Amino acid sequence: AQSVAQPEDQVNVAEGNPLTVKCTYSVSGNPYLFWYVQYPNRGLQFLLKYITGDNLVKGSYGFEAEFNKSQTSFHLKKPSALVSDSALYFCAVRANDYKLSFGAGTTVTVRA
Amino acid sequence: NAGVTQTPKFQVLKTGQSMTLQCAQDMNHNSMYWYRQDPGMGLRLIYYSASEGTTDKGEVPNGYNVSRLNKREFSLRLESAAPSQTSVYFCASSFRDRVISGTDTQYFGPGTRLTVL
Numbered sequence: 001a002q003s004v005a006q007p008e009d010q011v012n013v014a015e016g017n018p019l020t021v022k023c024t025y026s027v028s029g030n031p032y033l034f035w036y037v038q039y040p041n042r043g044l045q046f047l048l049k050y051i052t053g054d055n056l057v058k059g060s061y062g063f064e065a066e067f068n069k070s071q072t073s074f075h076l077k078k079p080s081a082l083v084s085d086s087a088l089y090f091c092a093v094r095a096n097d098y099k100l101s102f103g104a105g106t107t108v109t110v111r112a
Numbered sequence: 113n114a115g116v117t118q119t120p121k122f123q124v125l126k127t128g129q130s131m132t133l134q135c136a137q138d139m140n141h142n143s144m145y146w147y148r149q150d151p152g153m154g155l156r157l158i159y160y161s162a163s164e165g166t167t168d169k170g171e172v173p174n175g176y177n178v179s180r181l182n183k184r185e186f187s188l189r190l191e192s193a194a195p196s197q198t199s200v201y202f203c204a205s206s207f208r209d210r211v212i213s214g215t216d217t218q219y220f221g222p223g224t225r226l227t228v229l
Binding site for chain 1: 152154156168202208214215221222223
């Protein structure tokens with residue numbers, strides 16, 4: 001079985017401050033980890049993924065994520081948040097099958 | 113290149129009515145998926161199609177049927193809608209490598225917001 005936990009329902013930050021969205025996972029075998037963002041009334045947009053190699057993954061819109069195998073975490077980060085980063089963020093994990101297991105999502109609000 | 117498209121965008125049904133949600137992709141992907149999104153629960157897989165001509169159940173298939181019409185199109189049918197099927201439905205597609213499975217990125221459509229009264 002595979003699962004993802006996003007421990008924070010909401011994250012609030014001021015524009016220009018660092019943004020971190022937390023994710024921990026559980027999976028048998030090698031984990032493939034993904035981050036998606038959803039803007040209001042829109043579909044999910046792919047941000048980045050970890051397959052293998054460098055633990056720091058860079059993605060779209062200035063986001064990056066750090067894979068930590070010992071802590072089974074894959075936290076999403078952005079050094080300087082923008083108001084336009086306000087959205088719903090999903091972490092997802094997959095083993096080697098078709099099922100992509102999503103977390104419940106974290107709502108990010110960036111205030112001006 | 114439109115990506116993944118879904119129709120309709122919104123739908124209201126009465127309990128017991130049937131309807132089909134349409135999905136098409138123009139990225140030449142081999143795999144397609146249907147998810148539902150409910151508040152606080154993330155996305156849950158209903159059905160998927162690994163390749164043209166094959167379909168398999170996901171984690172919440174009850175009350176739904178699917179058809180992989182061709183490589184581009186994957187439809188989801190509700191035969192007798194129930195209020196518990198009120199949700200936002202997303203279609204997704206990916207190119208799945210048969211050798212290095214699991215690493216493919218899924219791309220999502222804009223969603224269909226369904227209300228069952």
